[in-house]
Every structure is written in structure tokens, then in C-alpha cells.
Amino acid sequence: MSFTIAVGSTNPAKTTAARTICERAFPGCTVATVDVPSGVPEQPIGPGQTSTGARNRARAALAAVPGARMGMGLEGGVDEEGNLINCVAVVEAGGRENLTWGVCFPLPPAVVARVLRGEELSRVMDEVTGRTESKKQQGAVGILTNGLFTRAEMWQGPLACALMPFLHPELYPAPVAG
Template identity: 45%
Template structure:
């Protein structure tokens, strides 16, 4: 099985490799078609779908995978939340999976709501660089108990599930 991942982020590639360890996985730099900081579930899911489709069309792969992290405002429980979505396509069907959601602290949420991107905000607050290519926000806010790779692998597994084993018959386009 050959899988094209619509990102060159090593954490996203590692998440896919964890879910389909026997596959040959290639990183393909593609555009998400949404803002650098997707806001809302719809934009985040759209970015994942766009990445999956672009990855598949740019490589002679069996599957294209798109992974997108975003933020969304929720009323119950209130706050700005980190969200993660993955999409997997074989060219005729596309399936989705979500990773965990984590409420962002108000100091971070305020900056993100004002238009800044989450990754650079956390890099600034923590004195770090490229946190999104390491443990990510989820790693920070779970004190390392869940890494970004762990969280994204959950989303990828949910999206890949319908294409693997008995789940194949339930994939939606």
C-alpha cells in the first residue's frame, strides 16, 4: 500500500505511519485551501479533505491523507478549543476522523481570537520554536501524556478505518 500525506510535517507523517505501519508513506507538500489557522470545524475538515485530495492527485498513491489542526469556539463548555481532523481518500470515497479536543487557556485563546496562529503563540509563550513539529499544543496541555503524533494518529485511524478490514463497506464519499 502506498499512501501520500498532504504535508511535509514530520509529526503528521509519523501519525500516518503509526496507523498503517506496513504502508510506504510519502510526504507531499500541498496547500490546504484554507487559512493557516483554520477557524471552526467546517474550515478544519475542509482543509483536511483538500489536503487528502491534493496528495492523492499529486502522487500515484492508493490513498491520500490530509490532516488539519484548527480552533473552534464552543458554547458548552464555553471556550476556544483546539480541534484535529483527518481525511482519507482513495479517489472515489472519502472518510473522516477527529482527534481529541482541548480547551485553550484564556490568555492563549485571546491572542488566537485576535488573529494570531496557535503555533506561533505557543512558541512565543513557551520560548520555543516549531512546537507544531514536536509535541504540539496537545502535548503541552496534557503535560506530555498525549503527544501531537498520538492525537493525530487517533484522527487518522478514524479516517482510515472505513478503508481497512470490515469497515470498508461504510466509507462515505
């Protein structure tokens, strides 16, 4: 199966997860990564901004890579209760779309307070933990689980689930929009 899947990110944690899942789901596919805008604030707050960012990235990736059959958008956010949330959108050139959600877990109260005041999560986590570029490595989830569950691993579940209608179109006959 030779076709191209465009991923709307160049962040290694996201692109590693996308490559892992896409290559398992569609052996022989090409995964093209492209930096595209989310159309939402740098730190999305709430499920609305987070899902909009994922959809925007998926659509922009599909448009940015000539001949791509699918576009994927991965967007992390923080909800109003202080939980980290993550969303994946997949759009197909033919119009089919699917949206899935990943894990949801509470962030430390001191981190939440700063994020909800407008700071970007990864910068706060880097400052609080003395790390740099954590969002391109373990991410908040990896830091807070002491490496038991990394950011790249966190994205794999919702990526795999987002592909369900594309892997089984006979079971999802109508275009799926989340």
C-alpha cells in the same frame, strides 16, 4: 500489500503518526509525504474550515503522488469556543472518502484570545512558552499535558478511525463522506 499512501504534510508530528498507523494497518505500504495547500487560512477557525482543510490536503496529496492509492489530510483548528480540534480526511483513488475527528480540549484563555484575533496557534504557543517549532514536536497538547500526550500521538486515533471503511469495506459498502 504494496501500495502508496500520500500524506498531505511534511510536518514531523503528522507524518510520524501517519507512518505509524499506515504501516500497522497496511504492512509493506509506502508512505509518501508531500507539502500541499489546505485552501483554508493558516489557522483554521471552526469545524468547517478545519474539515475543509483536511479534505483539501487529502485530495491534493492523492493528486500530487503518481500512483498513490490513498491520500490523507490532517488539519488542526480552533473552534469558536477556544478548543483545539483536529480532523483527518482519507480519500481513495476510487472515490471513497472518510472524515474523522480527534480530541477536543480547551486552550488557555490568553492563547485563545490571540488565535481568535487571527494569530496562528503554534506561534502563540511558542511565544507564550518560550519554545520554537512546537508544532513540529509536542504541539500545544504536549506542552499543556507536560508530555503525557504528544501531537504525534494525538493524530494516531483519528488516523486509525479514518481508515475503518478501508479496512472493512464489507461493512462500509457505499462511499463514505463525512
